[in-house]
Amino acid sequence: xRIRKTLITGVLATSLLLPAVAFAHTPMCSCFSLGDGTITxxxxxxxxxxxxxxxxxxxxxxxxxxxxxxxxxxxxxTFEKPDQPFVVEFDAGSGHKIEIKGKxxxx
Amino acid sequence: MKKTISxxxxxxxxxxxAGSAFAHFQMIYTPESALExxxxxxxxxxxxxxxxxxxxxxxxxxxxxxxxxxKGRKTDLSxxxxxxxxxxxxxxxxxxxxxxxxxxxxxxxxxxxxxPYYEKEEDIYIQQITKMVVNTAGFPTDWDREIGLPAEIVxxxxxxxxxxxxxxxxxxxxxxxxxxxxxxxxxxxxxxxxTDHNAFAEKAEVEAPQGAFVTxxxxxxxxxxxxxxxxxxxxxxxxxLGAGPDTEHNGKELSQDAVIWVQARDMK
Numbered sequence: 001x002r003i004r005k006t007l008i009t010g011v012l013a014t015s016l017l018l019p020a021v022a023f024a025h026t027p028m029c030s031c032f033s034l035g036d037g038t039i040t041x042x043x044x045x046x047x048x049x050x051x052x053x054x055x056x057x058x059x060x061x062x063x064x065x066x067x068x069x070x071x072x073x074x075x076x077x078t079f080e081k082p083d084q085p086f087v088v089e090f091d092a093g094s095g096h097k098i099e100i101k102g103k104x105x106x107x
Numbered sequence: 108m109k110k111t112i113s114x115x116x117x118x119x120x121x122x123x124x125a126g127s128a129f130a131h132f133q134m135i136y137t138p139e140s141a142l143e144x145x146x147x148x149x150x151x152x153x154x155x156x157x158x159x160x161x162x163x164x165x166x167x168x169x170x171x172x173x174x175x176x177x178k179g180r181k182t183d184l185s186x187x188x189x190x191x192x193x194x195x196x197x198x199x200x201x202x203x204x205x206x207x208x209x210x211x212x213x214x215x216x217x218x219x220x221x222x223p224y225y226e227k228e229e230d231i232y233i234q235q236i237t238k239m240v241v242n243t244a245g246f247p248t249d250w251d252r253e254i255g256l257p258a259e260i261v262x263x264x265x266x267x268x269x270x271x272x273x274x275x276x277x278x279x280x281x282x283x284x285x286x287x288x289x290x291x292x293x294x295x296x297x298x299x300x301x302t303d304h305n306a307f308a309e310k311a312e313v314e315a316p317q318g319a320f321v322t323x324x325x326x327x328x329x330x331x332x333x334x335x336x337x338x339x340x341x342x343x344x345x346x347x348l349g350a351g352p353d354t355e356h357n358g359k360e361l362s363q364d365a366v367i368w369v370q371a372r373d374m375k
Contacts, residue, residue: 028246030212032145042211048247074178076211 027051029090029098033081033107040078041100043071043090051075057089058082129156130292130322131164131226132344133235133366135217136300140267140370142243145209149302152203152219153193154235157344158321160298160307163193163200164224170203172220177213178248184217194306196298202305212244214267218254223356232356235346237366240266257282258351258365266369269337275369276334278327279347285331289347293323293335296342312341337371344368 029051031041043051056077058067066086067079086102136151152173154164173185184205193202209215217239223232236258240250242265253261263276279289298307315321327333327347337343344366351363 028212028244030144030244032210040211042213044212044246044248046246074180 025049025096027090027092027096027098029088029100031088031100031105033105034078035107037081038078039081039088039102039105040076041071041088041090042076043092043098044075045092051090051092055091057091059087059089061085061087129159129161129318130294130346131155131224131233131235132157132292132294132346133219133221133237134296134300134344135219135237135239135368136296136302136342137239137241138302140239140241141245141372142209142241145211145243147206147208148241150205150207150217151191151193151300151302151305152188152221153300154200154202154221154224155193155195155307156294157296157298157342158294158315160196160311162197163195163202164226165201166203166221167201167224168222170219170221172218173203174218175207176216176218176249176252176254179252191305194304196307196309204302204305209241209243212246213242213248214246214250215241215243216249216252216254217241218256220256223361225357225359231360231362233362233364234351234353234356235364235366236351237368239368242267253280253283255283256365257353258347258363260345260347260350260365260367262367262369263332264369266367269369269371271337271340271371271373273371274334274336275343275345275371276332277345277367279331279333279350279365281350282352286327286347286350287329287331289327289331289333289350291325291327291333292346292348293325294321294344294346295339296344313339337369340371340373342368342370 026046029043051071054071056069057065071077088100090098134153137148154166174181174183187205188203191204192199219237223234236256250265259280260277279286297311347365350365353363
């Protein structure tokens with residue numbers, strides 16, 4: 001249920017997260033395409049703390065994991081854009097999960 | 108008749124002298140410093156007198172350095188600068204412009220080290236090392252970071268996250284060490300920059316009752332810290348005079364100053 005609440009997508013993510021900025025430790029994640037076939041996602045918490053080490057999953061429509069990794073020391077995660085519809089999952093533990101749909105990721 | 112003429116001449120002299128007393132400010136201008144998400148922004152580098160949109164100086168040679176810092180990583184932007192002519196209300200001067208694509212979320216700290224400018228009237232060089240911060244998505248990353256500039260104002264309040272009436276605080280630093288009792292000039296960007304025309308709007312937002320309100324002089328405390336209550340929405344420039352370690356250029360006196368720009372918004 002809590003996951004539902006934080007199920008936020010793509011471009012919407014940023015604007016929806018804004019009202020929540022005042023609360024510390026609200027997870028934030030934003031992805032953008034670099035135009036070279038790769039996608040970079042950045043994560044963090046609204047108080048400015050890093051999401052380094054956070055588990056990242058790229059899943060297909062059925063929920064199969066296509067790519068799995070972690071946010072690096074700069075709180076970034078880069079992966080090759082899958083050829084099929086996908087969802088990026090930022091998983092910082094219960095209540096701290098964000099999903100971004102691949103189709104909502106702009107350059 | 109003669110008396111009138113000499114009186115007039117005297118008056119003109121006084122006006123000119125008073126005019127030159129207003130502060131020089133190196134600007135890095137973009138319309139919005141707090142963005143919901145990344146996009147391409149315009150950046151205008153203009154060396155001017157912002158309250159009056161007055162005499163705009165020729166920035167001259169390409170700046171020594173122009174870069175942006177985000178998450179501690181530096182991206183050089185000096186090759187992207189394009190020389191332009193910026194028109195003030197009284198003249199025009201050489202300036203630079205560029206665009207930059209902001210991505211993701213966080214603070215983008217733009218830093219400019221211009222070439223020293225020779226000020227004929229004072230027979231000195233002026234070099235204003237300038238910072239301006241643009242944030243995306245409200246995610247704080249670098250705004251309070253000390254960049255390591257020789258002359259630097261390190262903010263204690265987010266330069267992009269101020270309401271009108273908030274206090275802006277900063278620490279004046281020379282090579283990383285606080286400058287006790289630093290002298291700081293504060294000016295309001297009183298004429299809207301028309302970035303498409305490389306000019307200032309003719310209309311002034313406010314009128315100053317007297318010179319002391321055009322360039323406000325404030326002092327840092329013994330720890331190099333200063334604070335300033337912001338009375339109006341818009342861009343405000345803070346310039347710590349002689350904050351840098353270099354005092355000479357081409358055999359003449361150099362004033363190496365530290366500038367930072369902050370933007371306040373009305374509560375409505």
